[in-house]
Amino acid sequence: MKVIVINQYCENRGDEAAGTALVRNLLGKPKIDQIDIIYNSANKLDIDHPKILHRNEELRLKKIGKLGILRYLLLRKTVLRRLSFANETMREMARTISEADVIYVTPCGASLGIYKDWAFLLRLLFVISENKTPVFCLNTINASGNILFDFLAKLVLRKSKVYVREQRSVDYLKSIQVKSELGVDTAFSEQPIIMERDPKRIGLVVTLLEWHPEFTGRNMSQEVIENIVPGIAQYCIENEYEIELIPHTGQQDETEYIQEVIRALEDNGMLKESLIFRKDVNTSDEYDLALASKRFVVGMRYHSIVLAAKNAVPFVALAYENKMKEVCKYTNSMESYLNLQEVLTSEDVYKKMKLVDDKLDIIKENLISINQEKLQILSRLPLKEIQ
Template identity: 25%
Template sequence: MKKILLINQHSSNHGDEAAARALTSKLKEVRAEFSILYNASGESFELDLPLEFREVRNTRAITNLEKAQIMASLNVPSQPFRGLFSRDARAEYEMIRKSDYVISMPGGANLGLYEDWRYLWRLMMAQRLGKKTAIYSTSIGPFRDNRFKKMAFQVLKGADWVSLRDAASIKYGRDGHVNFEESIDTAFLVQDFVSTTWQGKDLGDFGVPFAPDCYCVFVPNNLTAGHRIFRNVPKAHLDALYLALLNRALATGMNVVMLPQLFGNGNDRRYFAELAAKSDDPSRIFVAAEDILSDHQQLIISKARFVVGARYHSVIFAINMRTPFLCLSYENKMRYTLELLGRSEMGIDLTELSNGASHEEMISTGAAHVDKLAKGDVAPADQTKAQAIAQNTYESFQRRFLIAV
């Protein structure tokens, strides 16, 4: 039986969980032995996935010494460096060596904005060891380090199958002469799979104290706490924007449900509670538990009047559930998903704050949009188109990569 290794699976994030659950529900149909190598740190890293794994391994934060060793090994044949690898790196290398196929799981711009050397190293080791390698519906770029960029494109060009999930990544791929499929977020892939997990569930099972259509979902993002694009943005400006939109939603008569996207090592609930406490009516705001499965978050969103989301997958979930939304975009992947679906008017580009844009003007624009959402004057985005793109991507993956399994 063929051995398939899933690598670079992000954890502690319900968006990555949703994409992984969608893809692995399809991979259940493949007759193979699966293992998985997470790209996470912390103890609560394993996701609830519908596949059985022979071997499961997590990573930990890379040390400066390990980074130097990994970077050095990327420039020469790996064999002379194997004895210098850390115990963790050797274990990862062995998982790759024992596999027949390697699939890099859907995720963010680790090949680009986040410059994840371990992520890159795993892919390069797989290719050097002659493994059939796929990079499934990821984001790439922007690139700051020319050395990392050169190696990232070497890996992208060397892969047997690649799909890129947003217009910015597609442009980087074309400019770099990468052979790839144009895709969209993998969470759109399996709608029926999501629905089956709802059976027998209602809002009360997740502590939501509001009736359907009497609440909106609000998902802020504490971007100034570490996101590279927002390093020069005052926290007070971003907090003021979120708080103004939160209060505007309350003023329309809506109750508010806040859905944490991070879990395990995340800080969403703490930040949400901080904003809720400063709002005009904390009693009408419910901060959900962070361990609610991504499928069930989508159930909660499906019964909401609208969504205001500053996390990528809160918007993906809204599209999937045909719920109107306002997208507070913090990376290209959000803005260009709206462009792909022809709904750019449903977004505000938060990255303009780092270029000196006025948060007061964004508040005014956002408040007007919230009013329209509350009145029902905004139509949902095209769920059917998004799901069709995701399905076409998987069918190509089957034909061009999985056919020999």
């Protein structure tokens, strides 16, 4: 059996963690002989196996070209289908898709939705053009607000099997007459990391949000520095905690911002030696391990709280999207939730950190219980497509 994982992102540790979890699950299926991973960039997952074929170089859309893509989409379903291949890259893309037995759409955020990723959508149009059924593997899906994009997305979705990780996605899909099944993030299918935790060190994951469509017009970088960092610093000073700042993307703009946050923490009274920038975290497994070793985690990125919850590490979720709220709901952790779409104060953050810290043992037991009883099962729902 040949399986494809399509549209894999490698620009941040979260997408890599979810994609790696899916691939590891597939490797556990004896009947699968080959897994082709078709990427959204020239990067690739940090996982190698004789059954895995990383298609991160030769199947790039830029090698097909805009005219080649248009020619394929316009002619593939017509009597002129023999003319639909403008070049060998498009021919190889179509051949790879047509030979697959199952095609999984990699777990990710709202690429079909508010992120409006045209490249992501085009690859899925290739899939249905080859008369194959995309299997959405616990994605976030919603409306983008662009009429043409949403029209084409509906064409894909109505020819797909859809598993999603948010109730809001279920509700949206129902409104456009698309059936779906609700699970949880694929990363919960990985085994929890059981290790000794540093009782005096918390993990902090910060991020830039100026790119996000729901934060247009707000200077979130500055809001975090002015409104959130002081509360974190105060709580850590009073409890003599150190902070590990853990990168989520590893990109230059994030690195520069983490350094700015470090300076702000120092300006708010923290000692330089109590602030550790984990520049050594470069893979999703290293990210997972870094989160697992902390007393608790304060996270501004979705997978920082998913992986913390998976490892039964208490967390404070500084939520930039509904998907983070839903993680808090299905892990019975709504007390750990703060909404970044509201204007938070340092007092809000301080109180939430204290609440979580005061209930560490109760929270850990809850996360262990719910992961074993529910989340691991729900995170593997799409695997039933492998018969």
